[in-house]
Amino acid sequence: MTVATTSNEIAFSQRRHRAARQSISYLMQQGIENRDVISLAAGFVDEATLPVQLVRDSIGNILTDDPAGHHVLQYSTTAGDRDLRGLLLEHLAGLEQTDVSSLGVNVDDVVVTAGSQQILQHVADVLLDPGDICLVAGPTYFVFLSTLNAVGARTIAIETDEHGMRMDALEATLEQLEQSGELQRVKLIYLVSWFENPSGLTLSLDRRRQVIDIAESWSKHHRLLILEDTAYRELQYDGETLPSVWSCDDSRERVILAQTFSKSFSPGLRVGYGVLPSDIAAAIHDVKGNLDFGSANLNQQILASVLRSGAYAQHLDELRQAYRGKRDAMLAAADRYFGDIPGVSWHHPEGGLYVWMTLPESVASGFDSRLFDRAASTEGVMFVPGEICYPDDSDIRQLNQMRLSFGVETPETIDAGMQRLASATRWCLDDS
């Protein structure tokens, strides 16, 4: 007998080992394979509202037979088309209710990416070594938790209340980390400042200002940065108009602003952008140069065209109407079907795509739970288990919450889905 002289095992990188099977891919796959199930899980947008006509028209305008038209199918630059970056600053100025010259940044501080997701990955790449710490809201966007995991970062969830991440809890955590000698590993605070995925919470104006002060005063070893994810900013249905955290930072050095057109226009285009402190912009330029040399030019030109013509703004108005109706349908259905189940509560979001619901403590909602199985297999409805929206080791993690999306379904199927979900919940309660 001889010892085998070759091995068929792959020696994967540490990064691959840390990038566990992704919840997002699992959920997207499930959503696509079970099209007959009512999906209150998918973060997909409403297909009926997608701007087919607008995109077709804008392509007709840009994809001409002349040199400019041909250029649309050429490479862009790593940072993205310069004219588009100018339009993005105008767009941002509009959101901040100011003009471009008052923004205090220029096109070199803007990077166009494949959705804002790519900015999140790039920020993690350029800032975080294994063992470095990122502070997030609990609960928060679960895909970014995966990203942090893959780069080996340690993630600490900070308690939230109805105004978003609690600033006193944030400071208390920073104090603890300083005492344990770990403050120098803290590099980033991640905030979804409007209608957070999954909680629907919006960070209050006071806290937007406070977090800048906190980031500054805790920059004892190095600059403590804030990554502000504004993916849902433009999907606002009621409530007050707020400035971004980014705009509260007069230095323009502490906040990385990430924005996407996936939710407000079309996820099939994969166009997002970041407005970045200039040293971060240079760093992201370098890592993105290795990845894709810049995002697809065709898609950038489509966006530029609809921003320039005003068609984007008009589309967004219609979109808000549609989503407002669906949000209202979900909240009404929550009242109707969950109103009389003791121990159930939910948040009324002023925008975004999600209602966050807390179940009685005895009803676990994870992928392996009886509720999830009953809902998916018997009732035919899917949701996102709340527990995946906390770091695994978080001491504030709850196991009895659900993210309910009103993105893809119609008001009618939202109502039906909520009814089914209530039925599955009652089944769990009766049976426990």
Next chain:
Amino acid sequence: MTVATTSNEIAFSQRRHRAARQSISYLMQQGIENRDVISLAAGFVDEATLPVQLVRDSIGNILTDDPAGHHVLQYSTTAGDRDLRGLLLEHLAGLEQTDVSSLGVNVDDVVVTAGSQQILQHVADVLLDPGDICLVAGPTYFVFLSTLNAVGARTIAIETDEHGMRMDALEATLEQLEQSGELQRVKLIYLVSWFENPSGLTLSLDRRRQVIDIAESWSKHHRLLILEDTAYRELQYDGETLPSVWSCDDSRERVILAQTFSKSFSPGLRVGYGVLPSDIAAAIHDVKGNLDFGSANLNQQILASVLRSGAYAQHLDELRQAYRGKRDAMLAAADRYFGDIPGVSWHHPEGGLYVWMTLPESVASGFDSRLFDRAASTEGVMFVPGEICYPDDSDIRQLNQMRLSFGVETPETIDAGMQRLASATRWCLDDS
């Protein structure tokens, strides 16, 4: 006087420190900012040949007002549209002169990416830890050298001759690494198997088979993988039709095949794909799930449409005609203007976009060289310095080579560019 209590320094990650300023971004920026300079540097494609009409027509067909049309603007899945993946396998089967059922893979082994560049980054991410070793041809594709650098890999260049990477040199290197106890750090062999960027070399059929045997026999600690970059495969103008290295591996476990439509169709769409051993596919699925949830659906559907209709194949025929003429123009100009300069030689590529030229040893060609400055500033012509196509510490690195691209210029401006470059070369020689 008090000591400052806060720091404004950013504590960047190791990855960011290793991702030095990218040559590719520098070059692309230069190319865009100096549109009056004749660019024999850009790897951009010929804008006149870009399929404006085809893309417009295909968008008209797919972006309809019905649900299927709306779906085009929705998210895809992380691995890419399933129908497109089926079409890609048919496309690959055609290239390999076989049928899909004989390929020995299925759609789950295919991942659609933003150009093939993204596959290269993902492979580096899932396989290579800092200090791991990747073996490449010397010279090779300089952007991948940056990618390897950023993940902290050690890159060793293997000598090439007119048939591509020398297999005897590859084995000698593996033996040396075994003797020095470093074999277990060797994870990857990177090959650009057709018309390599920058050398224009094609790996011979014998070597395609040999490299599979070598990878197998040197899998002593773990599976030694081959990353085959076939970016230029379809831009063949003459010479024999070869099977891929991938197809020479009956196990389907050793080779990662990367392909792109950037060169053969449109770089502005950013669509490429990988055919992957199934364990690598799963790993890449996980890292891509964090990055972008899958590439832009619109762009995938455009590709699917032109592959299905046969318009892609027809376009490619026209493209080959156009590039063949430009390659011939560059080779004729090389004869005309460099033919009588002693010590200058160049390779006649059978495809791709590049002519690789070696200058007299006294004429250095780097970004900081007298030649580069003279060419860009006085003569108005740009090229890619050959030295960036070797790892910095390579003992086979040469400082007197140039990559000359016939991609973007016309036959007339190629001729003029070569004349200017010869003039700059003579100036360096006269002055030395």
